[in-house]
Amino acid sequence: MKSSSSITVNPVPMTTPSAAQTVPKATQCNGSYHDDHDNQLLHVNSVRQGQGGTAASSAPGPGLNNGTASDDLQMRMWWRTRSLNAPSPFQHFGPCGRIMKNSAMVMQIQDPASQRLTWYKPPLTVLVIKKKDSQVLPPFVQLVEWLVQEKHMVVWVESAVLEDKLLRDDVKLEQESSKFQKVHAQYAGVRARFLQLREKLVTFKDGRDDLTDRIDFIVCLGGDGTLLYASQLFQQSVPPVMAFYLGSLGFLTPFQCDNFQEQVTNVLEGHAALTLRSRLRCSIHRKGERRKESLLHSVGGNLLIPGFHRQLNYVELNNGQTGKAGCNNNNGHNNSILVLNEVVINRGPSPYLSNIDIFLDGKYITSVQGDGLIVSTPTGSTAYAAAAGASMIHPSVPAILVTPICPHSLSFRPIVVPAGVELKISISPDSRNTSRVSFDGRNDQELNHGDSLRVTTSIYPVPSICSQDQISDWFDSLAEGLHWNVRKRQKCLDELSDLTASGSEDTLDEFDNLQIYDA
Numbered sequence: 001m002k003s004s005s006s007i008t009v010n011p012v013p014m015t016t017p018s019a020a021q022t023v024p025k026a027t028q029c030n031g032s033y034h035d036d037h038d039n040q041l042l043h044v045n046s047v048r049q050g051q052g053g054t055a056a057s058s059a060p061g062p063g064l065n066n067g068t069a070s071d072d073l074q075m076r077m078w079w080r081t082r083s084l085n086a087p088s089p090f091q092h093f094g095p096c097g098r099i100m101k102n103s104a105m106v107m108q109i110q111d112p113a114s115q116r117l118t119w120y121k122p123p124l125t126v127l128v129i130k131k132k133d134s135q136v137l138p139p140f141v142q143l144v145e146w147l148v149q150e151k152h153m154v155v156w157v158e159s160a161v162l163e164d165k166l167l168r169d170d171v172k173l174e175q176e177s178s179k180f181q182k183v184h185a186q187y188a189g190v191r192a193r194f195l196q197l198r199e200k201l202v203t204f205k206d207g208r209d210d211l212t213d214r215i216d217f218i219v220c221l222g223g224d225g226t227l228l229y230a231s232q233l234f235q236q237s238v239p240p241v242m243a244f245y246l247g248s249l250g251f252l253t254p255f256q257c258d259n260f261q262e263q264v265t266n267v268l269e270g271h272a273a274l275t276l277r278s279r280l281r282c283s284i285h286r287k288g289e290r291r292k293e294s295l296l297h298s299v300g301g302n303l304l305i306p307g308f309h310r311q312l313n314y315v316e317l318n319n320g321q322t323g324k325a326g327c328n329n330n331n332g333h334n335n336s337i338l339v340l341n342e343v344v345i346n347r348g349p350s351p352y353l354s355n356i357d358i359f360l361d362g363k364y365i366t367s368v369q370g371d372g373l374i375v376s377t378p379t380g381s382t383a384y385a386a387a388a389g390a391s392m393i394h395p396s397v398p399a400i401l402v403t404p405i406c407p408h409s410l411s412f413r414p415i416v417v418p419a420g421v422e423l424k425i426s427i428s429p430d431s432r433n434t435s436r437v438s439f440d441g442r443n444d445q446e447l448n449h450g451d452s453l454r455v456t457t458s459i460y461p462v463p464s465i466c467s468q469d470q471i472s473d474w475f476d477s478l479a480e481g482l483h484w485n486v487r488k489r490q491k492c493l494d495e496l497s498d499l500t501a502s503g504s505e506d507t508l509d510e511f512d513n514l515q516i517y518d519a
Contacts, residue, residue, distance in 0.1 A: 098118065135246070136222060156214075167191055217268070222246050227243050357425070357426050374402075420457065
């Protein structure tokens with residue numbers, strides 16, 4: 001071991017690689033560069049392609065080699081990409097942000113408490129996400145105005161912001177209610193300031209525009225839903241996220257808007273701790289023949305398009321590759337989606353119990369008979385899973401939480417499994433009904449007999465900027481948001497009254513003897 005902030009793992013003794021096995025120092029993938037110790041699995045895949053071979057599987061493991069020394073070297077490199085029992089997280093966040101590395105790194109597991117943000121080039125573009133609430137408009141306009149005029153940054157906002165009637169001066173007020181007319185008049189000053197900035201803003205539309213490698217920094221104004229929305233927008237690398245509390249619960253939003261100028265400046269200067277909130281990579285595998293090539297190329301195979309699955313009806317979509325050639329994005333498939341909180345499988349409108357089979361790394365574990373199942377991240381352990389009776393897990397713990405929803409069993413308790421495993425969830429053959437599956441409360445779809453849902457940890461976490469540090473922020477959220485372990489304090493008793501209340505004559509005699517001894 002070195003210092004308390006990191007654990008040094010002695011690398012497996014290996015022979016010096018030949019020229020054919022040498023991997024470039026850095027490999028570019030969608031505008032981001034990966035150092036050798038960032039994602040060795042990418043290097044293994046690059047070596048395989050460089051040798052003229054193709055990978056036998058998207059999940060390499062024992063038994064895939066041909067017995068050669070080169071293959072053995074590749075296999076050892078693959079196993080070392082796992083930091084103990086979790087995938088090594090992708091450590092680049094957007095075009096500019098990344099984890100600050102230790103210069104004396106050999107092969108280390110970094111202490112999550114030591115993770116701090118650093119910019120290897122100045123951030124220029126910022127995405128501001130706000131909740132749909134009129135009370136958020138004044139701080140929103142003030143923040144955007146400051147970012148544009150003082151920090152000279154390019155500000156991105158959702159196109160729906162420009163359509164907000166409270167921020168437009170061409171609204172036909174005579175067609176609106178008297179209540180709206182009154183509110184519209186109250187926001188006259190805010191509206192005037194926003195209209196002066198309107199032409200300087202860059203807009204995007206969710207589901208149409210790709211923000212990958214366009215955004216350096218994200219600021220959320222609202223509740224926890226704004227952070228979930230930011231996670232949904234970026235299905236690969238996520239820029240650092242700074243969340244301000246303007247919502248109702250605010251479990252994931254540690255910053256206050258009172259002195260946002262000083263707080264944002266500190267972050268832009270690189271003075272910030274990070275919590276890497278892991279996400280789950282989920283993909284639905286449909287029953288049927290594998291006509292993936294023609295179907296994926298013609299339609300796209302996107303999990304976010306429910307109508308597409310209705311058209312394909314029992315067609316497996318699971319093996320299409322995304323991204324540029326040679327880039328391992330860990331999404332694995334075109335139809336995968338990354339979720340920050342949880343993926344929920346439930347019985348939907350059916351009156352029958354759900355009957356769901358759970359497999360872990362291909363091994364059958366158990367069946368759920370009840371209302372459904374929640375598979376959540378540590379971040380999601382304080383959401384739906386907590387309401388279903390699960391334990392709350394710190395977001396830095398590499399784990400996947402499996403929680404049944406109202407199981408028809410007295411002994412089915414929630415379980416925690418390592419983050420590196422793959423869960424396969426399918427409808428039991430003898431189930432009376434199908435199930436519904438949703439991802440962070442969105443994209444509700446039907447899971448039919450023969451279909452399966454596969455869930456594992458993604459290498460693309462959400463880098464959430466801490467207000468204080470990882471520990472303080474989390475326990476403050478537990479106390480303020482959920483009132484964790486809040487109760488009246490038990491009154492103390494003095495020594496004599498405590499012994500008197502016991503009613504034991506022996507104890508009172510001992511107390512008298514003690515007084516005599518003291519005298």
